[in-house]
Amino acid sequence: MQAEKNVLLVDAGNVFGYPGVQSRLKSATAVEAMARMSYHALNLSNLEFSFGLDFFLNTAQQFQVPTLSANIVYEDTGDPVTAPSQIVSFDNFMVGVTGVVGKKYEKNILESNTENARPVTVLEELTALQQQINIIRDDADILIVLSNTGVERTKEIAQQINGIDVIVCGHGADEIKSPYFINDVYIVKAGYDGVDVGKLILSLDTRNNIIDAQGTVIALEKTIEEDSGILALIDDYHKSLKEHADELFDFVPKTPLSGGAYVGSATCAVCHASQTQQWNTTDHAKAFDSLTIKNQDYNPECVSCHVTGFGYVGGFKRPDYTSEMADVQCEMCHGAGGEHAANPQPGYGQISSLACIYCHTSDKSPNFDYATYYPRVAH
Numbered sequence: 001m002q003a004e005k006n007v008l009l010v011d012a013g014n015v016f017g018y019p020g021v022q023s024r025l026k027s028a029t030a031v032e033a034m035a036r037m038s039y040h041a042l043n044l045s046n047l048e049f050s051f052g053l054d055f056f057l058n059t060a061q062q063f064q065v066p067t068l069s070a071n072i073v074y075e076d077t078g079d080p081v082t083a084p085s086q087i088v089s090f091d092n093f094m095v096g097v098t099g100v101v102g103k104k105y106e107k108n109i110l111e112s113n114t115e116n117a118r119p120v121t122v123l124e125e126l127t128a129l130q131q132q133i134n135i136i137r138d139d140a141d142i143l144i145v146l147s148n149t150g151v152e153r154t155k156e157i158a159q160q161i162n163g164i165d166v167i168v169c170g171h172g173a174d175e176i177k178s179p180y181f182i183n184d185v186y187i188v189k190a191g192y193d194g195v196d197v198g199k200l201i202l203s204l205d206t207r208n209n210i211i212d213a214q215g216t217v218i219a220l221e222k223t224i225e226e227d228s229g230i231l232a233l234i235d236d237y238h239k240s241l242k243e244h245a246d247e248l249f250d251f252v253p254k255t256p257l258s259g260g261a262y263v264g265s266a267t268c269a270v271c272h273a274s275q276t277q278q279w280n281t282t283d284h285a286k287a288f289d290s291l292t293i294k295n296q297d298y299n300p301e302c303v304s305c306h307v308t309g310f311g312y313v314g315g316f317k318r319p320d321y322t323s324e325m326a327d328v329q330c331e332m333c334h335g336a337g338g339e340h341a342a343n344p345q346p347g348y349g350q351i352s353s354l355a356c357i358y359c360h361t362s363d364k365s366p367n368f369d370y371a372t373y374y375p376r377v378a379h
Contacts, residue, residue, distance in 0.1 A: 010040055013047070017050065019112070041086060042066065042067050043100075046105040068082055068083045069081060092208070093142065094140050101125070104149075125149060126157060126160060141204075142210065144164075149169070149171060154187055159183050167187045178215060191217065238294065238295040255313050259335045264314075272330075282377050284327065284328035288307060288327045303316070305364070308328065334348070356370055
């Protein structure tokens with residue numbers, strides 16, 4: 001994409017995640033990544049309020065990522081919280097960009113905004129959009145709306161408002177693999193969670209009118225060339241998690257539903273030496289190493305599937321406290337073994353595929369097949 005001319009990079013919003021320490025760090029990293037990729041516009045949506053509006057605006061300003069919203073305003077004055085629209089200049093044409101979030105998400109926004117923050121309100125999106133389009137339409141050859149309203153509401157926008165050329169839709173996991181064309185408006189939508197990117201190629205005539213549009217959703221798979229700068233940024237984010245370990249791993253361990261506390265493979269090995277020896281030959285016995293070499297050993301989102309009993313009594317707590325519970329040990333398949341170790345009885349340790357697919361999900365292990373992989377660890 002860097003080699004192509006006249007490229008506009010935009011996001012319909014919800015780049016931020018839900019409230020939480022790790023989510024805050026990740027959200028700021030995402031905005032910095034957008035800056036490095038020279039994004040032209042980020043639409044303000046409900047999740048951008050997860051850590052308060054001020055945090056979002058300050059983060060965007062710090063990394064100089066342009067933000068916009070046509071329908072989120074300050075309650076006391078009615079002034080927009082950020083630019084309602086912008087005009088982007090290219091070689092011989094101009095693109096106008098504006099954006100909205102669904103009025104139906106106003107409650108989420110008000111509940112998410114930080115205590116004592118300046119109150120905001122969400123205007124009805126169609127009215128606010130029409131006002132902005134009336135302002136910028138004459139200055140733009142192409143007018144793009146960033147619509148974090150969901151697909152059905154976006155269709156209504158296309159049907160009811162004139163003057164729009166393209167709507168980039170957000171909200172929800174669904175994607176539009178090939179652009180919809182409604183009321184002379186192209187509607188596009190990628191997926192969510194940063195797993196793919198949408199690409200729309202517009203062909204213009206000599207008067208800068210759109211004469212053709214070709215769109216697709218590109219999955220960000222391993223075949224896509226990686227950028228060393230972005231990889232370094234992500235690595236810095238992973239390294240930074242250790243600095244926040246006291247917050248990230250601050251939880252009260254839960255009691256397992258059955259089996260008592262977790263005790264670790266060393267306890268199991270006392271009676272099950274041959275099984276332990278076989279386990280030592282598997283990748284499960286080195287699962288935590290795969291995080292350490294990637295600086296993800298303090299990443300709670302990853303740790304839970306690379307250790308034993310994370311979050312439970314007797315289980316893994318954090319790398320510098322409970323390293324003996326690192327790796328995928330016996331109890332991750334057989335269940336907490338405290339009661340069995342204290343009073344060994346037949347019937348403990350029955351396993352099923354559910355123990356595997358909890359971690360080997362379609363997004364984390366797309367090639368996982370229980371019938372194929374189970375024999376590799378069975379003993």
